[in-house]
Amino acid sequence: MLTKRAQAGKPEAAPAYNPLFRSLGRSGSGVSHFEDFQVFISTAYAQTATGAAGSESSLLGLLPLVAVFVVMYFIMIRPQMKRQKEAKAMVEALAKGDEVVTTGGVIGKITKVGESILAIEVANGVELQLQRSAVVQVLPKGTVSATK
Numbered sequence: 001m002l003t004k005r006a007q008a009g010k011p012e013a014a015p016a017y018n019p020l021f022r023s024l025g026r027s028g029s030g031v032s033h034f035e036d037f038q039v040f041i042s043t044a045y046a047q048t049a050t051g052a053a054g055s056e057s058s059l060l061g062l063l064p065l066v067a068v069f070v071v072m073y074f075i076m077i078r079p080q081m082k083r084q085k086e087a088k089a090m091v092e093a094l095a096k097g098d099e100v101v102t103t104g105g106v107i108g109k110i111t112k113v114g115e116s117i118l119a120i121e122v123a124n125g126v127e128l129q130l131q132r133s134a135v136v137q138v139l140p141k142g143t144v145s146a147t148k
Contacts, residue, residue, distance in 0.1 A: 091132045094118065099139040102130055109144050 098110045108120030111127060119127050
């Protein structure tokens with residue numbers, strides 16, 4: 001293809017000095033060819049289809065994630081579920097005469113047991129009504145009388 005200058009009948013200007021062509025051993029003709037830049041551009045190859053091996057590598061990539069969930073289950077979730085189960089069993093087993101500690105730190109003896117409400121005696125003639133879930137710990141018999 002001719003340049004505008006060549007189409008107008010004017011002579012072409014001398015090519016500018018290009019050090020890239022000089023370092024590659026070119027004469028500096030000013031004509032750029034793709035081969036001149038092969039030194040700087042590496043060839044890229046497409047990845048081949050692996051089929052079954054590709055699914056194995058994706059499964060191996062998920063293995064650390066699955067391992068983290070398994071460790072978290074045994075370290076955090078399972079012990080918490082066990083504590084909740086024990087607390088629920090303790091609250092359901094409360095009976096009249098049990099000595100308990102509440103979430104507020106009040107120590108008393110159960111005098112009345114309802115479906116969801118307890119009455120505990122904290123001092124002679126002083127009773128408090130609490131929800132069953134407010135009981136944190138059942139104390140051994142005789143603890144309340146020893147603290148008075």
